[in-house]
Amino acid sequence: MYYNSDTIIYYNGEFVKATEATTNLYGQSLHYGYAVFEGIKSYKTDNGTRIFKAQEHYDRLRRSAEMMYIPFEYTTEELTALTYQLLERNGLSDAYIRPLVFCSPNMSLSRGKESYLAIEAWGWSNGYLSGKQRVMTSSFERPNPKAFRIEAKASGHYVNSILACEEARHKGYDEALLLDAKGYVAESSGANVFFEKDGTLYTPSLGSILPGITRATVIEMCKELDIPVVEKFFTPDEMRGADAAFFCGTAAEVIALESLDDIPFTKDWDSSLCAIIQKGYSNLVVGKNLEEFKLQLR
Numbered sequence: 680m681y682y683n684s685d686t687i688i689y690y691n692g693e694f695v696k697a698t699e700a701t702t703n704l705y706g707q708s709l710h711y712g713y714a715v716f717e718g719i720k721s722y723k724t725d726n727g728t729r730i731f732k733a734q735e736h737y738d739r740l741r742r743s744a745e746m747m748y749i750p751f752e753y754t755t756e757e758l759t760a761l762t763y764q765l766l767e768r769n770g771l772s773d774a775y776i777r778p779l780v781f782c783s784p785n786m787s788l789s790r791g792k793e794s795y796l797a798i799e800a801w802g803w804s805n806g807y808l809s810g811k812q813r814v815m816t817s818s819f820e821r822p823n824p825k826a827f828r829i830e831a832k833a834s835g836h837y838v839n840s841i842l843a844c845e846e847a848r849h850k851g852y853d854e855a856l857l858l859d860a861k862g863y864v865a866e867s868s869g870a871n872v873f874f875e876k877d878g879t880l881y882t883p884s885l886g887s888i889l890p891g892i893t894r895a896t897v898i899e900m901c902k903e904l905d906i907p908v909v910e911k912f913f914t915p916d917e918m919r920g921a922d923a924a925f926f927c928g929t930a931a932e933v934i935a936l937e938s939l940d941d942i943p944f945t946k947d948w949d950s951s952l953c954a955i956i957q958k959g960y961s962n963l964v965v966g967k968n969l970e971e972f973k974l975q976l977r
């Protein structure tokens with residue numbers, strides 16, 4: 680469950696009980712998916728509770744609102760401070776944080792006139808996301824970037840994710856890999872993708888994907904760890920049977936793939952570069968710097 684009778688959320692200027700917050704049913708957000716949101720995580724670290732990449736997430740939330748013509752006045756600093764207060768009020772440390780910006784009552788197809796902010800948070804420990812994912816190439820493409828502002832984290836885009844995810848689960852897979860309109864690999868329903876071949880990591884170029892904050896973090900980590908990383912467009916053919924692969928995102932962190940369309944990745948995970956990234960990332964989120972981690976690697 681996401682909340683109980685004690686849970687507090689931030690809702691439009693005040694902290695209120697989740698059970699007492701209400702909304703209006705005559706709005707574009709509910710009817711048309713016209714809203715923007717973020718998925719953020721906080722971790723228990725040696726220096727107390729820390730929100731990982733708070734600035735990047737709240738900058739993206741503000742950019743998403745702007746791209747969608749949704750008026751939104753909060754600064755990144757205000758949003759971050761409110762989120763720390765929210766965590767404290769709920770006694771949360773390892774948590775998933777979900778800010779949602781949605782619009783005031785208005786059923787027309789015109790831009791949002793006023794927005795409301797809700798920030799919700801719930802406890803999260805990552806144990807159940809470990810393991811390896813069996814992935815299928817989805818029959819659903821990512822939304823066409825000429826039809827949507829695909830770099831925005833907009834609620835309506837996730838209808839596509841639900842369709843792809845359901846198809847994959849129905850066919851007995853754990854996750855879907857979606858292609859873009861040209862048949863190049865894009866991303867999963869809610870994470871970016873990397874694969875490893877002959878000592879190099881590859882990830883799709885920007886264009887038809889959400890520019891993930893974890894993806895950017897992984898690219899930075901590769902540079903610090905001297906792991907070659909290439910952003911390019913590639914087909915699922917190039918990826919099938921590669922050495923190793925992972926999905927990455929705030930929620931999933933770095934999660935290993937077992938196979939793509941039943942063709943296994945060939946390298947032993949523990950001896951792959953992907954595994955180094957996975958371990959490095961789990962150090963980073965709890966505030967350990969990569970220098971310490973590099974020493975461990977030797």
Ligand code: PMP
Nearest residue numbers: 869870871889891892893928929
């Ligand atoms: N792609 C999609 C479609 C997503 O929903 C997410 C999760 N926000 C990601 C990629 C990864 O983004 P991030 O690393 O910023 O969480």
